[in-house]
Amino acid sequence: GGAEGETPAQFLERYERETLPMKNMVAEAAWQQKTNITDENTAAFVKANLELAKFSQKMENQALVFLKDKSLQLTFDQRRQLNKIADIDTNAQTDKTKLERLQTVITEMEQIYSEAEVCMNPSGDCLKLEPGLTELMRSSRDCQKLSDAWRGWRDQSGKKMKDLYQEYVQLSNEAVQILGHKDLGDYWKSRYDTSTFEEDVAVLFDQLLPLYQHLHSYVRRKLKAQYGPEIFPSTGHIPAHLLGNMWSQQWNNIADLVNPFKNKQLMDVTEEMKRQGYTIKKMFETAEDFFYSLGFDNMTQIFWEKSMLERPEGREVVCHASAWDMDKQDDFRIKMCTTINHEDLMTVHHEMGHIQYYMLYENQPLVYRHGANPGFHEAVGDTIALSVQTPGHLKTIGLLKAGNEQDKEADINFLMLMALDKIAFLPFGYLIDQWRWSVFRGDTPPEQYNNEWWKLRCRLQGISPAVKRGADDFDPAAKYHIVADVPYIRYFVSFVLQFQFYKAACVAAGYTGPLYKCDFYNNKAAGEKFKSMLQLGSSLPWPEAMERMTGQRHMDAGPLVEYFEPLLDFLRKENGEDYGWEEKCPENPPPC
Ligand SMILES: CC(=O)N[C@@H](CC(=O)O)C(=O)NC[C@H](CC1(C(=O)N[C@@H](Cc2ccc(O)cc2)C(=O)O)CCCC1)C(=O)O
Numbered sequence: 088g089g090a091e092g093e094t095p096a097q098f099l100e101r102y103e104r105e106t107l108p109m110k111n112m113v114a115e116a117a118w119q120q121k122t123n124i125t126d127e128n129t130a131a132f133v134k135a136n137l138e139l140a141k142f143s144q145k146m147e148n149q150a151l152v153f154l155k156d157k158s159l160q161l162t163f164d165q166r167r168q169l170n171k172i173a174d175i176d177t178n179a180q181t182d183k184t185k186l187e188r189l190q191t192v193i194t195e196m197e198q199i200y201s202e203a204e205v206c207m208n209p210s211g212d213c214l215k216l217e218p219g220l221t222e223l224m225r226s227s228r229d230c231q232k233l234s235d236a237w238r239g240w241r242d243q244s245g246k247k248m249k250d251l252y253q254e255y256v257q258l259s260n261e262a263v264q265i266l267g268h269k270d271l272g273d274y275w276k277s278r279y280d281t282s283t284f285e286e287d288v289a290v291l292f293d294q295l296l297p298l299y300q301h302l303h304s305y306v307r308r309k310l311k312a313q314y315g316p317e318i319f320p321s322t323g324h325i326p327a328h329l330l331g332n333m334w335s336q337q338w339n340n341i342a343d344l345v346n347p348f349k350n351k352q353l354m355d356v357t358e359e360m361k362r363q364g365y366t367i368k369k370m371f372e373t374a375e376d377f378f379y380s381l382g383f384d385n386m387t388q389i390f391w392e393k394s395m396l397e398r399p400e401g402r403e404v405v406c407h408a409s410a411w412d413m414d415k416q417d418d419f420r421i422k423m424c425t426t427i428n429h430e431d432l433m434t435v436h437h438e439m440g441h442i443q444y445y446m447l448y449e450n451q452p453l454v455y456r457h458g459a460n461p462g463f464h465e466a467v468g469d470t471i472a473l474s475v476q477t478p479g480h481l482k483t484i485g486l487l488k489a490g491n492e493q494d495k496e497a498d499i500n501f502l503m504l505m506a507l508d509k510i511a512f513l514p515f516g517y518l519i520d521q522w523r524w525s526v527f528r529g530d531t532p533p534e535q536y537n538n539e540w541w542k543l544r545c546r547l548q549g550i551s552p553a554v555k556r557g558a559d560d561f562d563p564a565a566k567y568h569i570v571a572d573v574p575y576i577r578y579f580v581s582f583v584l585q586f587q588f589y590k591a592a593c594v595a596a597g598y599t600g601p602l603y604k605c606d607f608y609n610n611k612a613a614g615e616k617f618k619s620m621l622q623l624g625s626s627l628p629w630p631e632a633m634e635r636m637t638g639q640r641h642m643d644a645g646p647l648v649e650y651f652e653p654l655l656d657f658l659r660k661e662n663g664e665d666y667g668w669e670e671k672c673p674e675n676p677p678p679c
């Protein structure tokens with residue numbers, strides 16, 4: 088047994104008492120490192136992680152002793168908690184040198200990514216990803232500039248990390264194999280508690296492909312009109328740098344080029360936010376107010392004191408937005424280099440959704456303070472943002488001028504903007520971990536890393552590289568989550584779940600109109616439904632949790648398809664038979 092004659096119940100109590108301060112210490116060290124990247128903060132962060140690993144291994148060993156002891160009468164809940172204590176990720180690596188090397192490789196890759204900058208011709212301006220390159224990709228309509236930024240970013244980030252990444256794969260697989268998993272992808276999928284997870288997401292992707300194909304075709308036609316057809320390959324692919332985003336993952340920033348009814352309002356409120364003098368603080372208060380209207384709690388005092396809501400002067404930070412549970416009473420934070428625009432206002436809701444989930448499961452046993460599955464955590468804020476973005480709600484908060492509610496053309500414009508965010512994302516959200524699972528499994532060897540990446544990008548997303556890719560390019564590591572060891576299929580799952588949660592909240596609010604116009608602001612019944620699911624954390628299998636809110640026990644693309652139905656009808660009429668692209672990208676992408 089554990090400490091002299093310790094019972095499972097005593098062990099679980101001791102686990103919580105001893106682990107909480109340890110996790111808080113690590114969270115603080117991580118926060119210091121991400122909000123002030125210096126050698127000593129990085130070293131301190133790696134050291135803290137090593138301490139946590141040693142501590143977790145002791146707890147894992149003790150949990151395994153109880154789990155294997157046939158003489159013990161463990162309750163269902165004790166067994167569930169002990170299994171979660173024994174699942175300690177790559178901290179299972181007992182070889183200190185290998186564990187330290189893995190931590191160092193990840194922080195090194197993240198440091199290269201965070202400090203990379205591209206010096207543009209002919210201006211000579213050196214731009215970082217945020218805000219410079221992101222702003223350029225968002226707002227420039229100059230093909231050559233977009234192409235230079237697209238290529239430059241990949242040269243300064245991914246291209247420098249191929250060897251590091253190879254080492255990360257090797258060390259990560261070794262670590263999780265100690266826990267009995269085949270490879271890191273196998274371990275990441277195990278968090279969805281179902282052996283059919285890969286097939287389930289593949290089925291969802293196939294169901295949603297027609298929506299994407301029609302959006303892709305419509306956007307391609309509009310971009311040909313804007314840039315001239317000669318820069319588009321005959322294979323039907325869209326050049327990656329023309330889509331308003333460094334990774335072509337969401338296309339909302341080219342809404343002005345794609346807006347179906349020019350004479351009708353574009354639902355992007357960036358200009359109105361600036362005109363009204365919106366501050367960053369006001370953006371966070373707007374999000375806080377929506378959650379509060381549902382009966383959720385306001386942000387804590389410590390949240391406002393300790394968050395980093397804009398890029399600080401004079402120090403290197405990891406700008407990629409993130410929400411933090413510091414494993415300490417009331418201590419929840421957001422780190423974000425916020426800019427005043429529509430996209431960031433939605434990101435604020437996304438990050439605050441994480442904070443609300445942390446607060447709702449704060450009283451669960453420590454091992455249950457996680458999302459029911461990772462997709463749930465990503466869906467909370469986005470579900471709220473679906474209600475916030477309705478023209479009706481934007482009028483309620485004064486960010487959109489009152490207009491004719493029954494305007495079919497304005498509705499199509501709105502659904503188009505939402506599709507540029509939610510539909511455009513689907514193949515991207517799906518393919519990142521298709522690539523990584525094949526790398527971790529060993530099906531994709533290092534010399535095939537970039538080729539396999541572009542095979543997926545060309546076949547599933549229908550985009551082509553701005554310029555021809557070379558043997559030593561490594562484009563996957565131009566994306567934060569790949570560099571920072573953060574799984575990604577959670578976002579694809581979230582983009583399906585959030586429409587299920589949104590529909591359930593609308594039903595709870597007694598709404599009966601077209602789904603895409605539903606605003607459940609101020610509705611306590613909707614809030615109660617949501618809270619009843621979220622307060623469970625991971626204490627029950629996710630189908631049980633989902634059932635509390637939606638009455639369903641499985642992922643279902645139905646609500647997403649229902650939401651976009653009017654747009655798909657419009658697109659089918661517009662596109663006729665002109666949609667789709669060839670599996671392979673062109674050998675040589677046409678120049679600007
Ligand atoms: C300590 C820690 O790491 N905490 C976790 C939270 C947790 O696990 O508790 C966390 O904060 N992760 C950061 C990550 C940030 C963002 C992101 O990376 N988004 C994806 C895809 C996407 C894009 C649009 C969208 O609407 C939804 C998703 C991308 O940008 O590619 C950036 C903008 C939005 C969300 C996040 O919040 O998920």
Ligand SMILES: [Zn+2]
Nearest residue numbers: 437441464465
């Ligand atoms: Zn998130």
